[in-house]
Amino acid sequence: MGGKHQSNKEMSVWQSMGYTIKTIWHADKGCIIYTFYKNCTEEVFNAFFFVYMTKAIYACINDRAPYSELVKLIVFFCSLHIIIHLASAGHAYYIRLKTPKVYRYIFDKVITKATAIELTRYEEPDFYNKFSRALDECLNKAMDGLANLAQSLGLILAVFCAIGIIATVDPWLILFIFPPVIGSLICGDKENKMHFELRKMETPDRRVTDYVKRVFYEKKYAGEIRLYGIRNILFKKHIESYKNRYAINVKYRKKIALYQFLNAVVFFGLTYFSSYMYITFVIKATGTSRIGAYVAMLSAIGFVSWQVKEAVQKSIEAGKYCLYMNNLKDFLEYESDKAYKGDKKIEGVLGDIEFSHVSFTYEGAKSPVIKDLSLFIKRGERIALVGENGAGKTTLIKLLMGLYPITEGEIKANGCNINEFEPEDYHEHFGTVFQDLQIFALPLSENVLMRAPETEEERELVVDALIKAQFGDKLATLEKGIDTMVTKEFDDQGFVCSGGQAQKIAIARVFAKNPDIVILDEPSSALDPIAEYNMYNNMLQVSEGKTVFFISHRLSSARIADKIYFLEHGQIKESGTHDELMALDGSYAAMFRLQAKNYQESGRGEVVLHA
Numbered sequence: 001m002g003g004k005h006q007s008n009k010e011m012s013v014w015q016s017m018g019y020t021i022k023t024i025w026h027a028d029k030g031c032i033i034y035t036f037y038k039n040c041t042e043e044v045f046n047a048f049f050f051v052y053m054t055k056a057i058y059a060c061i062n063d064r065a066p067y068s069e070l071v072k073l074i075v076f077f078c079s080l081h082i083i084i085h086l087a088s089a090g091h092a093y094y095i096r097l098k099t100p101k102v103y104r105y106i107f108d109k110v111i112t113k114a115t116a117i118e119l120t121r122y123e124e125p126d127f128y129n130k131f132s133r134a135l136d137e138c139l140n141k142a143m144d145g146l147a148n149l150a151q152s153l154g155l156i157l158a159v160f161c162a163i164g165i166i167a168t169v170d171p172w173l174i175l176f177i178f179p180p181v182i183g184s185l186i187c188g189d190k191e192n193k194m195h196f197e198l199r200k201m202e203t204p205d206r207r208v209t210d211y212v213k214r215v216f217y218e219k220k221y222a223g224e225i226r227l228y229g230i231r232n233i234l235f236k237k238h239i240e241s242y243k244n245r246y247a248i249n250v251k252y253r254k255k256i257a258l259y260q261f262l263n264a265v266v267f268f269g270l271t272y273f274s275s276y277m278y279i280t281f282v283i284k285a286t287g288t289s290r291i292g293a294y295v296a297m298l299s300a301i302g303f304v305s306w307q308v309k310e311a312v313q314k315s316i317e318a319g320k321y322c323l324y325m326n327n328l329k330d331f332l333e334y335e336s337d338k339a340y341k342g343d344k345k346i347e348g349v350l351g352d353i354e355f356s357h358v359s360f361t362y363e364g365a366k367s368p369v370i371k372d373l374s375l376f377i378k379r380g381e382r383i384a385l386v387g388e389n390g391a392g393k394t395t396l397i398k399l400l401m402g403l404y405p406i407t408e409g410e411i412k413a414n415g416c417n418i419n420e421f422e423p424e425d426y427h428e429h430f431g432t433v434f435q436d437l438q439i440f441a442l443p444l445s446e447n448v449l450m451r452a453p454e455t456e457e458e459r460e461l462v463v464d465a466l467i468k469a470q471f472g473d474k475l476a477t478l479e480k481g482i483d484t485m486v487t488k489e490f491d492d493q494g495f496v497c498s499g500g501q502a503q504k505i506a507i508a509r510v511f512a513k514n515p516d517i518v519i520l521d522e523p524s525s526a527l528d529p530i531a532e533y534n535m536y537n538n539m540l541q542v543s544e545g546k547t548v549f550f551i552s553h554r555l556s557s558a559r560i561a562d563k564i565y566f567l568e569h570g571q572i573k574e575s576g577t578h579d580e581l582m583a584l585d586g587s588y589a590a591m592f593r594l595q596a597k598n599y600q601e602s603g604r605g606e607v608v609l610h611a
Contacts, residue, residue: 010326013192013319019329020145020322027105028098031143035150038091043154045084047161047307049077051300055165099143106142106328110134113332116423134331145321148314155311162304169297170282176275176301184312187263191256192316196323198252205248208241263309275301342420350429350516351379351414353400353547358409360399360570368407369395371570382540382548384561386588391567393551394435394521400549401430401519431515435522435551437506439497441489444475445482448508453482465511470534471504510539518543520550536560555592564588 011019025032056073114131166173212234215221225231279297353376360370369392377383385393398404400411402418411418418426440446445453445462453459462482466475478484478495485491486505497505510518518539536557540548550557558564559578566574566581566588574586581588 011323011329013189013323016322016325017145017149017318019325020142020149023106023325023328024102024142024146027102030094031098031102031146034091034094035146036153038088039147039150039154040157041154042084042088043151043158043307044161045080047158047303048165049081050303051162051165053077054299055169055297095143102143109332110328131331134327141321141324145318145325148318148321152311152314152318155307155314159304159307159311162300162307166297166300166304172278173275173297173301176278183263184309187259188312188316191259192319192323194252194256194259195316195320198248198256199324201248201252202245205241205244208237209245212238212241343422344416344420345425346414346421346429349379350426350547353377353517354412355396355400356409356412358399358406358411360395360404360407369570370399372409373571374409375565375572375575377547379547380545382560382562383550384558384564385549385551385567386553386555386558386564386591387567387573392570393567395570396567397432397519397521397549397551401432402426429516430519431510431513431517432519433503433506433510433521437503439486439502439505441485441487441494443482444478444484444486444495444505447486447505448482448512450509461512462508465508466505468511469504469508471501471508474501507539516546518546518548518550520548520552522551522553532557555588555595 021032053073110131163174215234216225216231225234355373355375358370358373359368361368373392373396385396387393395404399406400418402421402423413421413426444466445459448462448465449458453462459482463475466472466482475481480493485494486497488494488496507520510520520536520539532552532554533556536550537560539550540560550561552558562577563575564578564581565572566586568587574581574584574588576584578592582592
């Protein structure tokens with residue numbers, strides 16, 4: 001079975017930081033340069049301002065240095081602070097301006113990859129977990145990771161500057177800085193991993209809570225929720241998922257709290273206690289002549305310890321955010337054994353189609369949905385696929401369009417294996433209406449063309465397609481015509497279409513596209529039998545010379561097909577014209593007669609409801 005995920009080793013914290021920077025760099029180089037410049041200059045300035053100014057003030061008091069020199073130093077630092085503040089304001093504006101660009105870059109990469117993965121993956125919970133983490137988390141974490149990483153580097157530079165100043169007073173004081181550094185690195189690394197593991201363990205239950213929330217606010221679920229007791233089941237799932245998340249949080253938060261306690265109490269307590277004891281000993285041993293400098297260094301050691309703690313904490317935060325980029329990397333490196341890899345262009349039209357011993361089994365299924373199926377379809381044939389639910393009709397169509405990877409056998413078009421064709425070019429030759437068709441919160445014209453019309457001819461094409469799809473009567477009542485917004489999600493004046501109207505809009509897409517192969521997969525289930533029959537006739541008239549596949553549970557529509565294939569358990573049980581299959585008196589004939597009890601045929605050949 002194709003679609004096997006090639007699992008890669010997770011990146012370390014440092015590798016994930018590098019991957020984050022690389023990703024943002026490709027999106028916008030200015031974000032990287034400006035963020036590191038801003039944070040480094042800001043933190044280095046703070047170090048000099050706090051440590052050097054403290055030393056200068058004590059020197060002025062203790063050594064009776066000229067007061068005018070201190071004033072000059074204060075004016076210099078204040079002027080420099082104003083300049084740095086302006087640069088920070090400019091950085092904030094730039095980041096707000098460019099953040100959507102970075103998000104769009106990551107979003108495009110994820111969506112582009114998602115559209116290249118076969119549809120069978122979408123039916124696997126693990127795939128959705130990866131998709132959710134790659135899309136939802138990485139979009140929000142990349143910039144947060146950059147900001148914390150840049151600030152951490154700035155704090156580290158500030159620490160080195162402060163240490164340099166402290167060393168001019170007493171080099172031995174530097175030794176008291178090591179405990180918080182070591183403690184923060186050890187405890188911080190553990191805490192970082194706990195945060196990432198916590199988020200990872202929460203993902204399945206968070207998806208459940210998000211799903212329940214979406215069900216309750218989306219209109220399409222409102223009727224069933226009000227009429228049936230399903231809401232109690234949903235509430236139960238919501239509560240269970242929250243309980244699971246609570247238990248997971250309790251487990252990991254206890255460990256995180258322990259590491260935070262050890263870091264704060266043991267390492268930082270040790271630093272302050274030992275440094276105070278040392279400075280007290282030095283002052284008592286050497287006298288009070290340097291008491292000002294050493295008292296200033298006590299504040300400096302406190303500043304350095306705090307900066308070290310903040311630097312490590314910011315690096316922990318950066319690592320925590322950047323580790324989420326594992327999800328992005330994991331998703332983008334997802335590979336399929338039999339995914340499309342061809343680059344061949346289709347010259348002219350897509351003609352004859354051949355299925356040769358094709359089999360397909362869903363991941364985890366015990367038996368194939370399509371089993372050793374072979375058939376040959378000439379260009380321009382009108383093919384009806386009929387059979388019970390689960391017979392494999394829709395799956396067969398999705399295999400033809402390359403949406404599912406074939407387990408065994410091959411499908412050829414124009415004599416070539418369809419995997420040799422470039423996917424987007426191959427898909428362009430199909431016009432399809434699925435049974436689970438979707439309508440978008442966009443203008444009617446864009447719902448038909450699936451893009452914005454650019455010329456008056458394209459607008460006329462939309463109108464013509466809607467009329468052919470039997471939407472003309474409704475179109476005449478819309479004040480804005482094809483510019484009418486479909487749904488009221490973004491426009492109170494939007495048009496809310498019924499199920500039948502939605503199907504007509506989707507059918508209009510096929511008329512507008514004018515493809516080589518037309519596929520109608522139960523597109524008329526919301527239409528009455530007369531509308532369905534007329535729709536198929538319209539479709540066949542404008543599809544003269546094109547290959548047409550249609551799937552319908554109403555076998556009265558199959559009569560207009562050149563050939564009917566009756567599928568059962570993934571195999572072709574019967575094939576032929578309507579008259580041939582009726583004469584065969586097999587499964588097709590039995591199903592047709594069962595449905596015929598509800599319909600009768602008029603003298604004009606139209607199918608009408610039986611009185």
